[in-house]
Amino acid sequence: MFKKVFLLFACVLVVHVKIAAQDTAYAREVISALCSPEMAGRGYVNDGDAAAADYIKKQFEKLGLEAFDFNYYQDFSFPVNTFPGRVNLLVDGVKMKPGVDFIINPKSSTYKGKFDVLTLDSLAWDSLMRNPVVQDGMMGFSKLPVSNSREFNQKAEELSQKIFPAMLWRKERLTWSVATATDQSLEIDIVDSCLKTPPKLVEIDFETKFKKVHRTQNVVSYVRGTAQPDSFLVFTAHYDHLGIMGKEALFPGANDNASGVSMLLQLAKYFEANKAGYSIAFIAFAGEEAGLKGSEFYVRHPIFPLMQIKCLVNLDLLGTGEEGITVVNATEFPKLFAKMEKINIEKEYVTQVKKRGKAANSDHHHFTEKGVPSFFIYTLGGIKAYHDVFDKPETLPLTEYADVFRLIRDFALRVMGI
Ligand SMILES: [Zn+2]
Incomplete structure (x- = not known):
C-alpha cells in the first residue's frame, strides 16, 4: 500500500514537473530572444522594437495563428527622446x-x-x-x-x-x-x-536625439472561435521596453515585459491547439513605456468592435509569483473576479489572488475606459529589478509561471462557460 501510494505520488510529481519545465522552457526561449542585444532593449534606437515585433510576428506565424488582414501589424507612431550615442x-x-x-x-x-x-x-x-x-x-x-x-x-x-x-x-x-x-x-x-x-x-x-516621429506597430493575431466567432476573449502584453541609454547601458526588460509576451505566446500556442467557442485575440502592444501609446491607438482604431470583447486580460510583469498575483480592476468586475478566485481556491495555483481597484498603470486602462471588462495581472514577490539594467533573463525566477499560466487558461475557459 505504501509503495503503491508512493508510486502514484511519484507519477503525479513527475508529470507536474514535466509540464512545468515544458512551460518555462518555451518562456525562457522567448524571454532570452526578446532581451538579446539585437533587440536593443526593445526601444527606439537600432530598430530595437521593430526587431521585437518581427520576432513576435514570426512566432504567431509559426504557431499557426491568423492575421486579420494578411499582415499582423497595426502601424502607428509617436514622438520619443532617444540616447543613441x-x-x-x-x-x-x-x-x-x-x-x-x-x-x-x-x-x-x-x-x-x-x-x-x-x-x-x-x-x-x-x-x-x-x-x-x-x-x-x-x-x-x-x-x-x-x-x-x-x-x-x-x-x-x-x-x-x-x-x-x-x-x-x-x-x-x-x-x-x-x-x-x-x-x-x-x-x-x-x-x-x-x-x-x-x-x-x-x-x-x-548625445541625445529627439525623434518627432518614431514609427512602430502593434502585433495582432487571433484564433477563430468554433461556436461564437463574433465573441472575443483578448490577451494583451506590451513588448516594448526602455531601449538603451548610450552604447553601454541596455535595459533588457526581462520581467517588464518579456515575461508577459512569453505568456501571451504560451496562451496563443495553447488556444491554437485547443480551439475554443469564442474567438481569441492576442495583441502585443508597442509604446507602453512611453505612456500606453499602443493601446491608446488600438482603442481608437479597433480591428473588431470593442463591444465584442467579453473579457480582456493584460499580462505585464509575470516573472515572479512567490507572493501570488494582483488583479487590477478586480473591484470593477466582481463577477469575473469571483470566477478567477474560485478557480484558485479549487486548484491552489498561487498563494494569493490579490484584489486591486482601477489603475492607469498598463495597457488594460484604455479598454476599461471604453467599457471593456478588463483585468491586468502581475505577479508579486521575488526580485525587485524594475526599469533598470538588472531586469535580466538570467535572474528572472519564473517561480509561479506555470501556475499563473494554468490559472489564466482555466479562467479563460470558464469565461467561455467551459
Ligand atoms: Zn510594463
Whole structure:
C-alpha cells in the first residue's frame, strides 16, 4: 500500500514537473530572444522594437495563428527622446558606469561641458524651489527631503524644471523611463555609494536625439472561435521596453515585459491547439513605456468592435509569483473576479489572488475606459529589478509561471462557460 501510494505520488510529481519545465522552457526561449542585444532593449534606437515585433510576428506565424488582414501589424507612431550615442560622465576624473552608477533624466537634450559642483542638502531645497537659479556650475543634492522613490521622482521632476544642471545623490536603486518630449533640463541621478567624497568637478558628454516621429506597430493575431466567432476573449502584453541609454547601458526588460509576451505566446500556442467557442485575440502592444501609446491607438482604431470583447486580460510583469498575483480592476468586475478566485481556491495555483481597484498603470486602462471588462495581472514577490539594467533573463525566477499560466487558461475557459 505504501509503495503503491508512493508510486502514484511519484507519477503525479513527475508529470507536474514535466509540464512545468515544458512551460518555462518555451518562456525562457522567448524571454532570452526578446532581451538579446539585437533587440536593443526593445526601444527606439537600432530598430530595437521593430526587431521585437518581427520576432513576435514570426512566432504567431509559426504557431499557426491568423492575421486579420494578411499582415499582423497595426502601424502607428509617436514622438520619443532617444540616447543613441555618447553617454559619458566623469566625476572628479573617474568614469561612471551608465545605468549602474547613474542615469540621465529621459527628457535631456545633448549636453557637453565641465561643471564645478556646488553641493547642497535638503535644507536648501525649499528656498531654491521658491527662487530657482540657473547657474554656470552644477548643483548637487546630497539628500532630498523624501521618504520613498515615488517622492524622489516627483522632486526630481520639480527640480529639473526649475534648476539645471543638477545631480541628485540616490540611496536606492536607479529607475529609468521614456520621455515623449525634450527640454533644456539636465538632471543626473547618481548612486551615492559611487561618491566617496562630495564631488567637485563633473564632466559631461551626452548625445541625445529627439525623434518627432518614431514609427512602430502593434502585433495582432487571433484564433477563430468554433461556436461564437463574433465573441472575443483578448490577451494583451506590451513588448516594448526602455531601449538603451548610450552604447553601454541596455535595459533588457526581462520581467517588464518579456515575461508577459512569453505568456501571451504560451496562451496563443495553447488556444491554437485547443480551439475554443469564442474567438481569441492576442495583441502585443508597442509604446507602453512611453505612456500606453499602443493601446491608446488600438482603442481608437479597433480591428473588431470593442463591444465584442467579453473579457480582456493584460499580462505585464509575470516573472515572479512567490507572493501570488494582483488583479487590477478586480473591484470593477466582481463577477469575473469571483470566477478567477474560485478557480484558485479549487486548484491552489498561487498563494494569493490579490484584489486591486482601477489603475492607469498598463495597457488594460484604455479598454476599461471604453467599457471593456478588463483585468491586468502581475505577479508579486521575488526580485525587485524594475526599469533598470538588472531586469535580466538570467535572474528572472519564473517561480509561479506555470501556475499563473494554468490559472489564466482555466479562467479563460470558464469565461467561455467551459
Ligand atoms: Zn510594463
